[in-house]
Amino acid sequence: MPNRISISGPIVRKAALIVAAMLVAMLPLAACGGEGKGDGAGAPPPGEGSGSAGSSPSANSPSEKPNIVLVLADDLDLSVFEGSTLDSAWVPEGASFTNALATTSLCCPSRASILRGQYAHNTALWNNDNSEWHGGAEYFRESGLEEETLATLLQENGYETWYGGKYLNGYGEPGEEGSYVPPGWDHWAAYASAGINVDGRTVPYQGHYTDWLSDRARAFLKEREGDEPFFMHVASLDTHEPLIAPARHAEAYPDARAPRPPSFGEEDVSDKPRWVRGGRLAGRPVSPEAAARYDGLQAARMRTALTLEDLSRELTDALSRARELDETYLVFTSDNGFHQGLHGVRASKSTPYTEAHEVPFVVRGPGVPGGSSFPELVANTDIAPTALDLAGIGAPGWMDGRSLAPFFDGSSPEVWRESLLIEGARSGSPKRPAYSGVRHQDEAYVRYETGEEEYYDLGEDPHQMESRPEDAPSSIKDDLAALKDCSGDGCRKAEDP
Secondary structure, three states, rough: OOOOOOOOHHHHHHHHHHHOOOHHHHHHOOOOOOOOOOOOOOOOOOOOOOOOOOOOOOOOOOOOEEEEEEEEOOOHHHHHHHHOHHHOOOOOEEEEEEEEEOOOHHHHHHHHHHHHHOOOHHOOEOOOOOOOOOOOOHHHHHHOHHHOOHHHHHHHOOOEEEEOOOOOOOOOOOOOOOOOOOOOOOOOEEEOOEEEEEOOHHHHHHHHHHHHHHHHHHHHHOOOOOOOEEEEEEEOOOOOOOOOHHHHHOOOOOOOOOOOOOOOOOOOOOOOOHHOOHHHOOOOOOHHHHHHHHHHHHHHHHHHHHHHHHHHHHHHHHHHHHOOOHHHHEEEEEEEOOOOOOOOOOOOOOOOOOHHHOOEEEOOOOOOOOOOOEEEEHHHHHHHHHEEEEEOOOOOOOOOOOHHHHOOOOOOOOOOOOOOOEEOEEEEEOOEOEEEEEOOOOEEEEEOOOOOOEEEEEEOOOOOOOOOOOHOOOHHHHHHHHHOOOHEEEHHHHHOO
């Protein structure tokens, strides 16, 4: 699917009024498709190793296991999160992490990293589609990665598990067994090509897909009978195309504008690598017509963010009615970021630039100070170790991430990572060589398989207007050498000061 479409208010309003099972059933196949064709390294066998991925003394004992809810958005960038009112459902009651990254800026690899707590070079899941090399839900299943995930580990330790919404790209495509439910899930309601797979049987959509998901999640909370702790993974399609907002939000944000940082229509890309310089839009200002399309897309994305806000508020209300809210940690983030018209690049993600990797990341729960904020680097790879730590379960040694629990008393830990790896396999859309890079709070360094480099001092050049690889300190290059093939505890050691 192309990364950009022209969406006007009337079109979206009409689409919102005619959401039907036939249209919505196609969405999981379209979501995040056609990007990220790549080559990458193989992964170690799932389940190898033992130990703890950054466990914290603040973790709960087994007799005090909290509930854990992960709400995962799709393609949600900071401009839409903060420009709509979606942030108001999370930030006042939670701790925000302002330097949060999706380590691979593409849907399916990022979702695998969330479920496994690993960098993409260790899952070796690089692409979105089942038909692509190391791509899609099919690879996740056939490689054995699916046999040991956050869900299986929590389930084995007494948690009731629930999944709803978008799974990995390619799940439920024609030809796949329609009744298949991945390991680790007691309750299953995932979007598929023919409708929704609910506990192994296909049912049609009823109404808007996010509203349906909200209803299903609330029903689980209302009807559950056991007193064991639960883990919910709520994966909305918002804010991914085709951006169908329900009628109640169809008129919202009529004057929205896409972000226009200095990198918007960047005309001098002589400092950029060949894949940027050779693009059709490279070195050209954004035309008024293209700018209008970007604005229309931004408005449509913001409207669907309102539907995601509805889901978020309805979920916390349902937890409160079930008298579970005070015993529940809720995590909100996105599988990747998104950008429009920056650096003369047509792609909206699967690039090494900050807007593609940076994502909203908020945690609320027992003892977490509302409205607090932390600048430390955190990532999608931290979600699984954090959930296990909160549940009092030692994370397996093959996980690369670390627990965020030390932040949840409102203070930063004395020692925290200084580096994170960002990476992407060779891509056909956008046509880009493979890359590995390092993010510090105020620096970004990328090295491509071609040998080309990019380096930005983000304190001086936050919009990445002028790459100066000759200024890259040797320390950040050493960080990349240590991180690009790391695994488990080796990653955590390489990330630390």
